[in-house]
Amino acid sequence: MLRELELRELEQPVDPPKHYFLYSLLFPPPHATTTASTFKSLRPFISVELIRKGAEAELYLTTYKGRPAVLKRRVPKRYRVRQLDEYIRKTRTRREARLLERARRAGVPTPSVYHVDEERTEIVMQYVEGERAKEYLLRTGDAGLMRKIGEHIALLHGNDIVHGDLTTSNIILADTGLHFIDFGLGAVSTSIEDKAVDLVCFRRSFVATHPEIADAGWNALKDGYGRYPRAPDVWERFEQVVRRARYL
Structure with missing residues (x-):
């Protein structure tokens, strides 16, 4: 899938790099x-x-x-x-x-x-100065932060941006709010499957890193992600991807 996304992105016009x-x-x-x-x-x-x-x-x-x-x-x-x-x-x-x-x-x-x-x-x-969401959540156990994170992911997916490496280590809490970083594995995609996989990978990472707030935090994220109009379709595909993964 990653190879397909890379080729898809390469088909877009490329502006010549500036100031090399x-x-x-x-x-x-x-x-x-x-x-x-x-x-x-x-x-x-x-x-x-x-x-x-x-x-x-x-x-x-x-x-x-x-x-x-x-x-x-x-x-x-x-x-x-x-x-x-x-x-x-x-x-x-x-x-x-x-x-x-x-x-x-x-x-x-x-x-x-x-x-x-x-x-x-x-x-x-x-350079964005602040605390990573990972350290903040481990320190405070503030599951409510995941609602705001879900809202931001809804904006990304609503604009057909798949992050590719969603983890609490790639979100910084700055004075001006949440900042998402490290889009190196991301892509532009309209695919519901790609967006579901984005969330499946985040779920695995989140549960492994923050087991104490896994359920409360993920439910909060789902509430925030509900701002994306196609959220029901993504969650339906999310469950399908999880079921497929069990047999791999």
């Missing part, structure tokens, strides 16, 4: 410090600090035009054929940047995208 020539000056290899005196709008010194290393990408805390920012760099996978690896990383980089912007237009807060370098498979985006 700036990148080598602005963002050197990790753990380096450089000068960018040519660009007066930028601070003279830009530091890059590794803050998280995941299976798909590395995150670096940096500064972009005087603003705190996060540099997301997709790392090569040596076990994949080089051409396939480059295709996957470039596709996901381009798609994630588009989905972040599409989600913002839909009313779901996400980090603003400052810069995209498809060739280097890197995105520079706004």
Whole structure:
């Protein structure tokens, strides 16, 4: 299914990436410090600090035009054929940047995208300061937060955005409200099946991470998700997907 979604997204027109020539000056290899005196709008010194290393990408805390920012760099996978690896990383980089912007237009807060370098498979985006929903829920047991999360997912699905990796680790509680992050496995899809799978994966993750509030939290999410007009269809397909998964 992921392969089909990637191909479907690639059929859409691709705008040529902008400002690639700036990148080598602005963002050197990790753990380096450089000068960018040519660009007066930028601070003279830009530091890059590794803050998280995941299976798909590395995150670096940096500064972009005087603003705190996060540099997301997709790392090569040596076990994949080089051409396939480059295709996957470039596709996901381009798609994630588009989905972040599409989600913002839909009313779901996400980090603003400052810069995209498809060739280097890197995105520079706004640094959102706050607590991850995972830590907040573990600390407080506030199952009611899941209602608001459900409302945001309803907005995503209502605008045909499938996140692809819904977990409480990918939601940040900032002063301005919830922010959804990490759309690297997401896609644009009108499919009820895809939206149901999005929720099935979230349910598994949520129950495993927050067993104490699993039932109350999930019921709250369903209440919030009810804002999506096609929610009944999605939940019906949700049950079908769960039943199929039992026999895999």
